[in-house]
Amino acid sequence: MKSILNRRNASLSGGSSRLVAVAHDPVMQRAASCGAVALDPLPPADTSPDAAGEIEPRAEPATGALHEGAPRPVSTLHPVPVMPAHLNGRPVQIADGAAFEALHAAEELLTFRVYRCFAYTVSLFFHPPTLGYFVALHQETVLWRALKANDLDAAGSAFHLMQEQATRLADGETRRVQLVAQNAELTRLIEESEAQAERLRVDLQRHAEQEQMVTGRQHQVRKEVAQLEAQRIAAQAQLNKAHRALHQLKVATSEGVPHLHMR
Known part of the structure; x- marks a missing residue:
């Protein structure tokens, strides 16, 4: 009985020290402080003689595995509600x-x-x-x-x-419609400008032709005026000659008439 109690006290003291060493492991402390690994809570320590013999083989491999780079325990996954967009x-x-x-x-x-x-x-x-x-x-x-x-x-x-x-x-469509309208407006302005230029060319050509006609007409009129002036001079000379001949005839006729004296 005394040997069993001594074994129980030794197991409890040794198990407690080993559990404290595991809890203060730097890797586990960093994981616990960052909240990256969620470990399940440890069950309460069992003080029975059978449980005392089980604590020692669990603590030793865990400490050695953590220091040797063995994979750590994976935390339990919990379902996360999916929120809509x-x-x-x-x-x-x-x-x-x-x-x-x-x-x-x-x-x-x-x-x-x-x-x-x-x-x-x-x-x-x-x-x-x-x-x-x-x-x-x-x-x-x-x-x-x-x-x-x-x-x-x-x-x-x-x-x-x-x-x-x-x-x-629709930005591309908007730009396309604007460019189509602008091109149509430019085309209309070009057509109007060309039509106006054509009208001006026609007016200039008609003016030139009219001026040429007027110049020819003036030349013809001046020529006709000169001819008519020459004809007038010739007719005036012929009229003067006829007047002189008529005057001479009148004088000759007057000489043949007796001179009567009045009482």
């Missing part, structure tokens, strides 16, 4: 495209907002039976993306983000 702190989930299209085809969705930018359309829908909201992005008439939200604020945030995305996607 969040947008600005609001829950937003990716919607099932087929289910959304079925609801849309059945006209079970109410349209709250619509944003259209060229081939891209962003729509905010409300589903009254489930009090849920859907935000959809269509390219032409084909569904591209669909999100589901539980409240209007989250759906509105998703709508604004998709609106910005659609605007960015």
Whole structure:
């Protein structure tokens, strides 16, 4: 009986020292302080004679294994709840495209907002039976993306983000339309300028032709005036000659008439 008690006291004192040494191991302290390894709590020490014999073989290999680089005990894995994707702190989930299209085809969705930018359309829908909201992005008439939200604020945030995305996607289309319009305006201005230049060329040509005609007409008029002036001079000379001849005839006729004296 006395030998059993001595063995029990020796085992308890030796087991306690070994357990303290394991607890103060630097590796285990760093793991415990960082919270990287979650060890299960140790069971309460058993003071029975049978348990005293089991403490010594457990403590010695553990201490040696830690110092020799053996793999440490793996912590117990606990299930972590998976949270849905969040947008600005609001829950937003990716919607099932087929289910959304079925609801849309059945006209079970109410349209709250619509944003259209060229081939891209962003729509905010409300589903009254489930009090849920859907935000959809269509390219032409084909569904591209669909999100589901539980409240209007989250759906509105998703709508604004998709609106910005659609605007960015349509930047090329916007620039293309602007360039087409600018090129059309430049083409119209070029055509108007060319037409105006052609009208000016026609006016200049007509002016030159008219000036040439006027110059020719003036030359012809001056020539005719000179001829008429010559004819007038000749006619005036002939008239003067005729007047002189007539005067002479009158004088000759007057000489043949007797001179009568008045009483």
